[in-house]
Amino acid sequence: MSETTRSYLRAAITIACAAALYEALARSGWFAPALMPTLPQVGSALAASVADGTMLRHTISTLYRVLFGLSLAIVFGLPIGILMGRFRAVENFVLPLASALMPIPSLAWVPVFILWFGLGNTVAILIVFYAALFPMLLNTWSGVRAVNPLWLRAAGSMGADENALFWKVIIPGASPFIITGLRQAFLRAWIAVVGAEMLAASDWGLGWVIFDAKEFLNTSLMLASLAVIGAIGFVFERLVFGSIERATVLRWGMVRAAKG
Amino acid sequence: MADSIALEAPRQAEPRWRLIWRNAFPFLVVGAIWEIVARAGVFPPRLFPSLETIAAAFWRLTLNGILPHHALDTVIRLGAGFALAAVVGVTIGILMGRSRLAEDIALPLVSIGAPIPGLAYAPLFLLWFGLGNTSAVLLVAFVSAFPIVFNTWTGVKAVKEIWVRSAQAMGADDTRLFRHVILPGALPYILTGLRLGLAQAWRILVGVEMLAAVPWGLGWMIFGAREFLNMDVMLAGVAVIAIIGLALEKLVFQRLEQFTVVRWGMMT
Numbered sequence: 095m096s097e098t099t100r101s102y103l104r105a106a107i108t109i110a111c112a113a114a115l116y117e118a119l120a121r122s123g124w125f126a127p128a129l130m131p132t133l134p135q136v137g138s139a140l141a142a143s144v145a146d147g148t149m150l151r152h153t154i155s156t157l158y159r160v161l162f163g164l165s166l167a168i169v170f171g172l173p174i175g176i177l178m179g180r181f182r183a184v185e186n187f188v189l190p191l192a193s194a195l196m197p198i199p200s201l202a203w204v205p206v207f208i209l210w211f212g213l214g215n216t217v218a219i220l221i222v223f224y225a226a227l228f229p230m231l232l233n234t235w236s237g238v239r240a241v242n243p244l245w246l247r248a249a250g251s252m253g254a255d256e257n258a259l260f261w262k263v264i265i266p267g268a269s270p271f272i273i274t275g276l277r278q279a280f281l282r283a284w285i286a287v288v289g290a291e292m293l294a295a296s297d298w299g300l301g302w303v304i305f306d307a308k309e310f311l312n313t314s315l316m317l318a319s320l321a322v323i324g325a326i327g328f329v330f331e332r333l334v335f336g337s338i339e340r341a342t343v344l345r346w347g348m349v350r351a352a353k354g
Numbered sequence: 355m356a357d358s359i360a361l362e363a364p365r366q367a368e369p370r371w372r373l374i375w376r377n378a379f380p381f382l383v384v385g386a387i388w389e390i391v392a393r394a395g396v397f398p399p400r401l402f403p404s405l406e407t408i409a410a411a412f413w414r415l416t417l418n419g420i421l422p423h424h425a426l427d428t429v430i431r432l433g434a435g436f437a438l439a440a441v442v443g444v445t446i447g448i449l450m451g452r453s454r455l456a457e458d459i460a461l462p463l464v465s466i467g468a469p470i471p472g473l474a475y476a477p478l479f480l481l482w483f484g485l486g487n488t489s490a491v492l493l494v495a496f497v498s499a500f501p502i503v504f505n506t507w508t509g510v511k512a513v514k515e516i517w518v519r520s521a522q523a524m525g526a527d528d529t530r531l532f533r534h535v536i537l538p539g540a541l542p543y544i545l546t547g548l549r550l551g552l553a554q555a556w557r558i559l560v561g562v563e564m565l566a567a568v569p570w571g572l573g574w575m576i577f578g579a580r581e582f583l584n585m586d587v588m589l590a591g592v593a594v595i596a597i598i599g600l601a602l603e604k605l606v607f608q609r610l611e612q613f614t615v616v617r618w619g620m621m622t
Contacts, residue, residue: 105462112463129481190377191384197599198592201473201561202573205580206588209401282557285471289561292473293577301474305565308477316481320474327469 131314140318153322155298159215160280160287163222167279170223171230172272178231179238179268192231200225200286204293218290218299225286229278237271238264269342277335284327300326403586411586412593420575425594427570428559431487435494436555440548443499447506447547451540457507464503472497472558476565490559490566497558498551505550509543510536549610556602560595572598 113133119125120132131139143149178185200221207217241264249263291301300323307315368376385405391397392404399407415421449456476493483489513536521535563573572591579587 104458108459108462109466111459186376187380187383191380193603194381194596194600197556197603198596199557199560199599201557201564202576202592202595204561204564205576206585206592209580209583209585209588285473285557288471289473292476293561293564304474304477308481311481313478313481316478320470320478323474324466324470327471331469 128311129313131317135314136317136321139312139314140321143315143318149303149319149322152298152300152303152319153326155296156287156291156300157326159218159291159299160222160283163219163287164226164279164283166219166223167226167230167283168276171227171275171279172234175231175234175275176238176264176268178235180264185235188231189235192228196228196232200282201289201293204290208294213294214296217294218287218296221286221290221294222283225282226279229282230275233271233275233278234268237268237275240271241267273335273339273342276338277331280330280335284330288323400583401585403589407586408589408593411584412590415587415590421590421594424570424572424575424591425598427568428563428572429598431490431494431563431568431571432552432555432559435491435559436498436552438491438495439497439499439502439551439555442495443502443547443551444506444544446499447503447544448510448536448540450503450507451510452536460503461507464500468500468504472554473561473565476562480566485567487566487568490562490568490571493562493566494555494559498555501550501554502544502547505543505547506540509540509547512543513539545610545613549607552602552606556599 117133120127120130140149174184174188178188203224204217204221207220211217211220245263245267246259249259254262287299288301288304291299292305296302300319303319304316307313307319389405392399392402396402403411412421446456446460450460451457472493475496476489479489479493479496483492517535517539518531521531526534560573560576563571564577568574572595576588576591579585579591
């Protein structure tokens with residue numbers, strides 16, 4: 095048996111034990127069954143909500159908000175970050191503002207945005223945008239600054255014009271930082287979207303389901319949505335960003351040095 | 355233009371007043387734009403108060419002690435949750451790094467729990483532990499424990515096997531081995547974990563306060579002020595949150611970073 099199969103096996107045993115322990119606690123009757131549903135109940139709540147399509151619609155609403163906000167953050171963060179790295183004046187103007195706004199957790203803005211934009215999608219998208227903007231901006235900025243000046247001069251002396259310099263040297267050179275920024279931005283966006291959905295109650299969305307199910311003590315639906323949220327986060331982190339990383343920075347050989 | 359990247363050092367040579375002016379200038383521009391928009395009456399003044407109104411609200415609430423009370427409670431909650439997370443997280447992380455059994459038990463559970471955003475657990479914690487402080491502190495602790503566990507575990511794993519073996523060969527017992535080899539070897543990672551955990555706790559805390567209906571706290575103050583359209587109070591609250599966040603960053607995170615970088619000669 096290879097090392098990997100063994101570690102999968104061990105993980106499976108642990109999870110089975112934890113599930114059995116939970117099941118025993120849930121059935122023991124020490125806690126109110128409404129607060130601690132058994133695993134079959136959670137499973138059937140998940141199956142029911144998937145079967146009637148509501149879970150799918152909640153998932154789509156949440157994904158729409160998070161991806162819309164994230165795209166906005168990329169559209170603004172990437173160019174401004176590059177400009178900050180290239181022009182001192184832009185850096186001097188944006189950096190103080192960014193370092194003052196960044197420590198404010200995005201959720202602190204939720205009530206303010208609700209009053210400005212009303213309940214609904216706009217608030218959630220803007221909160222996601224706020225949460226994702228700064229990691230994107232600052233990582234791009236430090237990525238552009240970290241491009242080895244030797245490469246720039248070498249490319250320049252070999253006759254690369256501004257355009258070629260930008261696309262062939264600066265962007266690939268900064269790409270490990272940009273991808274790290276994208277990852278961090280997604281993680282923060284994912285936290286922010288759940289919080290924003292709970293606070294700025296809309297009608298659909300995974301965060302809202304959990305919050306709404308609390309009102310009806312529907313703990314099994316809460317746990318089911320929690321599982322869906324975890325699964326989506328896992329898929330994005332491992333599969334989406336993992337493959338982006340393989341397709342860009344690993345292929346360009348940009349992280350070999352970092353991995354030692 | 356390409357040179358602008360290579361220029362790094364001359365920054366320090368700048369006179370102090372220019373540095374202050376350079377950092378203040380963007381805020382003056384943004385403040386002026388805000389003031390013009392607020393006074394032009396494009397938006398109702400209730401929703402878009404002038405800076406003067408916000409400053410007045412800030413001053414009023416500070417003088418009558420309401421704002422400091424909210425801020426203090428938020429900071430105490432942050433400290434309590436983070437302290438709990440630090441103790442539990444470092445312990446679990448070290449156990450995971452040292453014992454195969456603990457690693458096998460804890461790692462799958464930690465990897466399942468970590469990708470779920472902390473706030474998603476909030477309603478569950480509220481049902482289990484009731485509204486109020488207990489839920490808020492436990493949730494903050496729970497959320498900030500994940501980065502601490504991961505980094506401590508990585509740090510203990512990263513201690514070179516040869517250091518451990520040479521210490522053992524020189525007759526170090528388990529206590530000595532732990533205190534003189536493993537702990538110093540893993541400390542940079544543990545500190546990084548603590549930094550990430552504290553940042554995570556701070557990001558989640560304000561949202562938790564809004565959801566958990568705690569009696570005092572900046573998040574609750576902002577959320578409560580919304581009901582009365584008190585935009586000036588809300589923005590004053592956001593300003594205090596920014597100040598606390600900035601203080602955390604400058605006084606805690608950067609200190610920790612410098613401490614680790616200088617003492618161990620590591621690049622973060």
